[in-house]
Amino acid sequence: MSSVPSTSTSQGVTGTPAAGASRDEQRTHLIVFVAMTVVLVLAPAVVYPVFMMKVMCFALFACAFNLLIGFGGLLSFGHAMFLGSASYASAHAAKVWGLTPELAILFGTACAGVLGWLAGLLAIRRQGIYFAMITLALAQMVFFFSLQAPFTGGEDGIQAVPRGKLFGVVDLSQPLAMYGVVLVIFLAGFAFIYRVIHSPFGQVLKAIRENEQRAISLGYDTDRFKLVAFVLSSTLAGLAGATKAIVFQLASLTDVHWTMSGEVVLMTLLGGMGTVFGPVVGAAVIITMQNYLAQLGAWVTIVQGIIFVICVLAFRRGIVGELGAWLKKSL
Secondary structure (H helix, E strand, C coil): CCCCCCCHHHCCCCCCCCCCCCHHHHHHHHHHHHHHHHHHHHHHHCCCHHHHHHHHHHHHHHHHHHHHHCCCCCCCCCCHHHHHHHHHHHHHHHHCCCCCHHHHHHHHHHHHHHHHHHHHHHHCCCCHHHHHHHHHHHHHHHHHHHHHCHHHCHHHCEECCCCCEECCCEECCCHHHHHHHHHHHHHHHHHHHHHHHCCHHHHHHHHHHHCHHHHHHCCCCHHHHHHHHHHHHHHHHHHHHHHHHHHHCEECHHHHCHHHHHHHHHHHHHHCCCCCCHHHHHHHHHHHHHHHCHHHCCHHHHHHHHHHHHHHHHCCCHHHHHHHHHHHHHC
């Protein structure tokens, strides 16, 4: 389907018209993407590489979630099941089966994609809070499976996962080598999401988000579009989880717990739901808070809650959304 529903409501929260991003927007996005890439390339010189790798993994996770909620209008309360299941699958494949890191990451990503397809078949025919509750219920099932399954290590998780050698050549035990791999994965995932958003498929998703009945009346099989979006989002979330397991050499229940699903919602809303770069900013802010406010212990969650309330009340469009609106008014 190469055409896009001719509805006036198909303009998204980012101001992107139905025909796709304007040349000015494309130029702006390209400049910001290049700047982000330069910052990430130079970051290990001033910031601990493992911290930046964690930021990139969660940024990809948040971008995958934003593809579903920001452009598809589907709120999932169980997206941690894809991050966590891919993490366990990748860790098990690398440690027990002895797969190389690239094959372990691909295996974990594929597992998340299959799980997303199965979960989508069950959840996608419901809307609103019913869809959210179904995804939450499925995520809880995955959590208890991860807790009880013999190969997951229970509460201990899968530890001491070997990083191995990429393609049998690049030794990923070297921090900068591992950083380079994570950087490439993040940028490739981000570019793929950007392409999906600005493709005819992405424009149909926006039309479904704004007015699903209108899209149906125009002849689109909305359930099929939403299922594809759900599978894409779950697969990319799995890519983030599989990569994270190799980076930290660990797969644990934290990755599949319901609080992780809440964190990705917070990252997306804080950065700017429905914006291109918002989830990246939101993930960076949340991970930075968790890292540098760790001495506060459980109070970190309270600080996050306060920031979230302030953001919802004062910055309804998130950091990037409000910044974009301010720049448009200024220009």
